[in-house]
Amino acid sequence: MQIIKNEFKNSADFVVKEVEIAGTAAFLCFYSTMIDAEAVNKQLRLLEDRVDKGANGWGSSASTSAEAFHKDKLVTAICEGSAVLIFPKSNLMLEIKAIKVPERSPDEPVNEQVVRGMHQGFVENFSSNIGLIRNKMKRPDLVVESFAMERTVSKLNIVYLADQAAPEVVQEVRERLSNMPNKEFYSSGQLEDYIEDRILSPFPQFLTTERPDRVTYNLLEGKVAIFTDSSPTTLLGPVNLFSFYESPDDYTSRVLVGSFYRLVRLLAFFLAILLPAFYISVMSFHSEILPVELTTQVKSSVKDIPYPPIFEALLLELFIELIREASIRLPQPIGQTVAIVGGIVIGDAIVSAGLASNQMVIVVAMTAIAGFVVPSPELNMVIRMLRFPFMILAATFGFLGMLIGTLILFVHLLNLSSLNQPYLSPVIPFDPTRFKDVFFRVPYFRPDRQQPFFRLGGKKAK
Amino acid sequence: MKKLMICLVLCIPFLAGCWDNLSFRDLQVVTLIGIEGEKGNVTIHFSFPSQTDDQIEYLIAKAQGYSFADAKNEINVRTSEVIDISQLEVLLISEETAESNLIEYMDNLYRTPRNRLSSKVALIRGDMESFMTQTNPQGIGKNVPDFITHLLQTSDDYSMSTSHDIQKVGTLLFSEGKDLALPVLQIGEESGHPEIAGTALFKGKSATGTVLTTSQSKIMSIMEHNPGKFLRGTYEVEVDGKKDLITIEYVSGKKDWKIEGDKVRMSYDIDVEIEEFPIGPVLEKNRIEILEKQLSEQVTANMQDLLSVLQEAGSDPLGLGRTVRAFHPDLWKRGDWNETFSELDIKADAKIKIRRTGILN
Structure with missing residues (x-):
């Protein structure tokens, strides 16, 4: 008994009790919490x-399993939240799975809200999450594969549709997960670093979401x-740039409306x-491209600005970023106050102060709003960051600089891949069957509309 | 290698770019330019908006130089900011200046890449200064360039005169088969502000001094087969022994030029709509035929008059030369087209058809 307690460093919430089960002495150990x-x-x-009753295989049921006693297994089972019954005489142990951890309800995630459609979100428990997905997709080819981590108990699970996903992509994910050098992690961002194609690219190579419907489609x-x-x-991977621009709203709204947005x-x-x-x-x-009618207005407002436009732009952009960052960190009621104060300062005072x-x-306001339109939060941040190099290029070389910047951006995007699949697909390499799907939300009336997104041959699914 | 790359990248901002910077803050946008004088002594008037206490005032500056570019550079000795003509709205040239080679004054405008090629060009009659400042404040407001731009546009819409931008002027100046015709402005005696006086004819690269009236310009736009949005004319007709005025509006037309040797026969089928006809119903007692006959005669006479004016000036704004050049090389090769044009035997013939009578019959 003391040996077992020592294994768990005498933690106060670790309990070992002597019990008697059907006349046999046993130890019951568990974390009471x-x-x-x-x-x-x-x-x-x-x-x-x-x-x-003397039933055969008395130890096996839906939530229990019996096996030979092994210290490592005992530790793993208890850490996962099971209660373990140890029979010292027969050298057996029985694991009873009765985990009780506080779990929140599957509410809609705050950062990915939709107007119409499912209002559910994932929780912190994998079994509940996969339950949500299986509930939406009742098909046997939905496969879950688990990867145990060495230093933490938590597992990584990959989920895919065996009939739909390209085998080479699944194999690639498996390989990358098993080749992770340090099998210890705390966040999915850390995981992303390990398995991304290019870590230093500003563009995310996985789509992150907390919405079951998004995962499903x-x-x-x-x-x-x-x-x-x-x-x-x-x-979610492999993705292309355009995946980040799809919102579940597209598919719950009408065809024309969805396409327009x-x-x-x-x-x-x-x-x-x-x-x-x-x-x-x-x-x-x-300045020659300004319409004549605008020149006097523009001129009168820029006349008294003491520094070049690039500083003006950097000042305002940084201010907007500050407001954004502040309103995320602060609790909601205070966050709104910050937004209002920022709005007044940016909108009015900064102009009258010259x-x-x-x-x-x-310009800055329009840019900020255009940046917030992206449905995916991580691409949103990338885009807001990318405009700074473009601003500097524009201030040094004008349109030529912007052209160079755009070229570099596109060359980078062309080189980029997600799980070895091209990032700009289906535009480059061009795939006519999927091409229209990028710009328009294609109607669903054809039964064969499901297209395997990353099989480059463009084979249609059954 | 990596260090070298980093150095190179860091050096980029120090390269040419920033020195080409031409900040909008430091520019003085000029929207109206007037050119007068002759080669060797060119005067340019600049009109530019300037803000004083939330009000926009149009200031005038004047510079003299040997040529256009010289005078343009000279102006910078008396303005606080760099004069920038890339936002030019209207280019005014005095009639006398236009009688010499026009390209001498406009070459600079084409050569600089920043310049706007969609500015309007007009000739002016009289004192240049009176066009630059507006003495009659009730008339047109302070924004003279804007007024002139719209005036030229409107007169073009109503086919009163031509309206060409700098780009089109360049095309026509160098075109051998068609001559330039530019609107002429003058200060109206009653209104006191710029008005359309007519259309100046060009021969080659310089003005002939002949100016068409606005009604001649209308006929010209029919003959050129390039009328504006509206083209209306008033004629006197005699119906049932009564004389009255009729106003017709051009609807559509067809031109047919037949060229045989020295003889050019231009026939036009013109469909018109009746705008005003106080005598009353048109669709009665063969009135249509009577009207059509009288109108056709009058329009034909107008065309014939215009042709004689054009031939006398030796200017071909109709573009007859282009047709000749394309289909009648013998005639084209006879010599200088402007002279050939003057010597041709050209007859015009218009057939008017009344297609619509408005919502009265």
Whole structure:
């Protein structure tokens, strides 16, 4: 008994009790903070019954399993939250799974809300999460594969549709997960670092989501989902740039509306990256392209600004970033106050104080809003970061600089891959069957609309 | 290698780029330019908006130089900011200046890549200064360039005159088969602000001094087969022994030019709509035929008049030369087209058809 206690460093919530089961002495050990005592008692009673009846395989049931005593296994089982019954005489141990950890309800995630459709989100428990998915997709080819980690108990699970996902992609995920050098992690962001194709690229190579419906339709497209045991965030791969611009809203709204908003979002991508750079170029190099009617207005507002447009833009952009960061960190009621104060300062005071021009405020505001349109939070941050290099290029070289910047950006995107699949697919390499899906939300009336997203041959699914 | 790359990247901002920076803050946008004088002594008037206490005032500056570019550079001695003509709205050239080679004054505008090629060009009659400042504040407001731009646009819409931007002027100046025709502005005696005076004819690269009236310009746009949005004309007709005025609007037309040797026969089928006809119903007692006959005669006479004016000036704004060049090489090769044009035997013939009578019959 003391040996077992020592193994768990005499932790106060670790309990070892001597019990008698059907006339045999046994030790019952568990973490009192992790088990459901009621359920354990029930199991013990059932166990006695079965032993009394002399049933064969008395130790096996849906929540119990008996095996030979082994110290490592005991430790793992107890850490996972099971109660373990040890029979010293027969050298057997019986694991009773009756975990009771506080779990929240599957509410809609705050950062990925939709107007219409499912209002559910993942929780911190993998079994509940996979339950949510199986509930949406009742098919036997939904496969779960688990990968045990060495230094932490939590597991990694990959989920895919065997009939839909490309085998080479699944194999690639398996290999990367088993080749992880340090099998210890705390967040899915850390996991992403280990299995990404290129860590230093600003673009995310996995789609993260907390929405079961998003995972479901991505699985149907042949992607692989990676769940960590302790986080509601799921990684989906392989992705292309356009996956980040799809929102579940597209598929719950009407065809024309969905297509229109998808196009608007794609336009917002360019707007969010290039608009401030464009304004800076015009102001410092190419004023001839301003319409004549605008010149007097623009001139009167930039006339008294003491520094070049690039500083004006950097000042306002940094201010917007500060407001954004502050309102995320602060509790909601205070966050709103920050937004209001920021709005007043940016919108009005900064112009009347002569620190920035009206036009710059409009440009920065439009850019900020265009940046928030992206449905995926991680791409959103990338886009907001990318506009700074573009602004600097615009301030040094004007349109030429923007052109160079855009070229570099596209070369990078072309080189990028997600799980060895091209990042700009299906535009480059061009795949006509999937191409229209990028820009429009294609109607569902054809029964064969499911297309394996990452089989490059473009074979249609059954 | 890596260090070298980093150094190179860090050096990029110090390269050419920043020195080409032309900040909009330091530019003075000029929206109206007037050119007068002759080669060797060119005067340019600049009009530019300037903000004083939330009000926009149009200031005038004037510079003299040997050539256009010289005068343009000279102006910077008396303005606080760099004069920038890339936002030019209207280019005014005095009639006398236009009678010499026009390209001498416009070459600079084409050569600089920043310049706007969609600015309007007009000739002016009279004192240049009176066009630059507006003495009559009730008339048109302070924004003279804007007023002139819209004036030229409107007169083009109503086919009163032509309206060309700098780009089109360049095309026509160098075109051998078609001559340039530019609107002429003058200060109206009653209104006191710029008005359309007519259309100046060009021969080659310089103005001939002949100016068409606005009604001649209308006929010209029909003959050129390039009318504006609206083209209306008033004629006197005699119906049932009564004389009255009729106003017709051009609807559509067809032109047919037949060229045989020295003889050019231009026939036009023109569909019109009646705008005003106080005598009353048109669709009665063969009135249509009577009207059509009288109108056709009058329009034909107008065309014939215009042709004689054009031939006398030796200017071909109709583009007859282009057709000749394409289909009648013998005639084209006879010599300088402007002279050939003057000597041709050209007859015009218009057939008017009344297609619509408005919502009255």
